[in-house]
Amino acid sequence: MALTHLLYLHGFRSSPQSFKAQLLKAYLAEHHPEIVWHCPALPPAPFAAAALIDRWYAALPADARLGIVGSSLGGFYATWLAAKAVTARVVLLNPAIYPARDLRAQIGEQTCWHDPTQRFTFTAAHVAQLEALAVGLLPNPERVLLVAAKGDELLDWREMVARYPGAHHWMLEGGDHALSNFSELLPQVVAFLVAHTVPGAAL
Structure with a gap:
């Protein structure tokens, strides 16, 4: 069945202005309008972010065919949603595997990447919410594509691989956490979402 809806979930301190989100949006507008x-x-509070995602998901038409793309912390939220949206096709871009552990060091006042005038406070309660949102192994891993850069300077690609057994693993030599070369990856990412065509480098 053809994909009808695509949900992009951005990372910590990011926004819909994420360059990956904007590239993907433009690519879809041109090739899959x-x-x-x-x-x-997404709100900084994980429970609020999950509730926002859940409301949108619940409002989808009954015949919707969903694709989900999540980057970094958005990959954690995408995994949470994929645990119940079991027919969705999912692409995870350098996903956060243990955000409660890794973001504990970020407790305090934060600024938003795309508008430093916007500030928010990340709290210990938010860390506890991340812990509560963790899910187990996904029920349909064959519908998941992990895109992991071995050069990610923030997250360990080995933890990503171990977290998604049975998924398609597209390992990138070098690279960085932001996937600065995302424009080069786009055609294969979209091909997986719309036709379940696995990139040639996938396992």
Whole structure:
């Protein structure tokens, strides 16, 4: 069945202005204008972010065919959603595997990447919420594509691989956490979402 809706979930301190989100949005508009695009601004509070995602998911038409793309912390939220949206096709871009552990060091006042005038406070309660949102192994890993850069300077690609057994693993030599070369990856990412065509480098 053809994909009808695509949800993009951005990372910590990011926004819908993420360059990966904007590249993907433009690519879909050119090549797959029939797909409904949605990229919400996720609140800093994990429970609020999950509730926002859940409300949108619950409002989808009954015959919707969903694709999910999550980057970094957005990959954690995408995994949470994929645990119940079991027919969705999912692409995880350098996903956060243990955000409660890794973001504990970020407790305090933070600024937003795309608008430093916007500030928020990340708290110990938010860390506890991340712990509560963790899910187990995904029920349909064959519908998941992990894109992991071995050169990620923030997250360990080995933890990503171990977290998603049975998924398609597209390992990138070098690279960085932001996937600065995302424009080169786009055609294969979209091909996986719309036709389940696995990139040649996938296992």
